[in-house]
Amino acid sequence: MEITVDQMYNIENKGHDMGFLKKFMMENAGAAAVKRLLEKIGDVKSKNILIFVGLGNNGGDGLVMARHLTGYGAKVTVMLLGNSNKIKTEESNWNWSLLQKMPSVKLLSGNSLKFDFKPDIIIDAILGTGISGEIREPYASAINYINETDCYKFAVDVPSGLDPQTGETANIFTKCDMTVTFHKMKQGIPKRKDLTGELFVEKIGIPPEAEEGIL
Ligand SMILES: NC(=O)C1=CN([C@@H]2O[C@H](COP(=O)(O)OP(=O)(O)OC[C@H]3O[C@@H](n4cnc5c(N)ncnc54)[C@H](O)[C@@H]3O)[C@@H](O)[C@H]2O)[C@@H](O)CC1
Numbered sequence: 149m150e151i152t153v154d155q156m157y158n159i160e161n162k163g164h165d166m167g168f169l170k171k172f173m174m175e176n177a178g179a180a181a182v183k184r185l186l187e188k189i190g191d192v193k194s195k196n197i198l199i200f201v202g203l204g205n206n207g208g209d210g211l212v213m214a215r216h217l218t219g220y221g222a223k224v225t226v227m228l229l230g231n232s233n234k235i236k237t238e239e240s241n242w243n244w245s246l247l248q249k250m251p252s253v254k255l256l257s258g259n260s261l262k263f264d265f266k267p268d269i270i271i272d273a274i275l276g277t278g279i280s281g282e283i284r285e286p287y288a289s290a291i292n293y294i295n296e297t298d299c300y301k302f303a304v305d306v307p308s309g310l311d312p313q314t315g316e317t318a319n320i321f322t323k324c325d326m327t328v329t330f331h332k333m334k335q336g337i338p339k340r341k342d343l344t345g346e347l348f349v350e351k352i353g354i355p356p357e358a359e360e361g362i363l
């Protein structure tokens with residue numbers, strides 16, 4: 149069953165109000181995404197993984213992935229697209245502060261998109277269900293960088309720039325090899341398999357009761 153983006157937000161909020169906090173949803177989302185990626189790639193030990201992270205909760209999922217992938221021995225670089233004091237949510241901030249206690253993860257922020265390594269895998273955790281309008285900087289340059297770089301590309305929830313409700317694209321959007329979306333499929337995503345690549349839905353622990361009155 150496919151759902152709307154509004155229904156997803158309502159289910160998320162209801163689950164949170166029931167006590168299944170958004171930070172747990174985020175943890176499960178990031179962990180499930182990593183499992184799918186590992187199933188595809190196999191061993192990530194010593195692989196260079198570059199994670200582009202936006203300031204919303206799509207970025208937060210990427211931060212969770214950074215921690216898990218480091219645990220699997222990958223060399224992880226996180227590129228935060230903006231200033232860390234502009235991270236929007238409590239759960240995303242919580243994950244950022246955890247990474248700050250992990251010297252094994254390289255944390256970058258700012259406007260430079262020059263890296264001293266070639267990524268084996270790029271993770272697109274820039275924009276998810278919160279997208280609106282044309283893509284603004286610095287997200288636009290990051291999306292261009294991703295499209296210009298030759299490596300395996302993984303989208304968190306939805307390729308950035310694709311509207312998961314309508315299936316329409318903004319002025320710029322990523323083209324990925326795999327997309328893992330969460331809880332239930334959003335209506336617009338499967339319309340653009342050319343951008344999502346292999347497409348999966350993963351449960352993230354939201355109680356089915358959180359759907360009551362919404363679906
Ligand atoms: N809904 C749920 O149940 C869950 C959502 N999660 C994640 O949270 C995401 C949604 O998080 P958010 O609501 O914070 O939204 P996003 O993280 O998708 O993005 C919102 C942010 O992007 C900025 N933005 C929006 N459009 C832009 C544009 N065109 N150019 C530049 N910046 C733009 C906004 O200012 C806002 O700060 C989902 O895609 C998913 O990855 C997960 O953590 C798991 C649970």
Ligand SMILES: [K+]
Pocket residue numbers: 206272273274275276303304305306307308
């Ligand atoms: K994304």
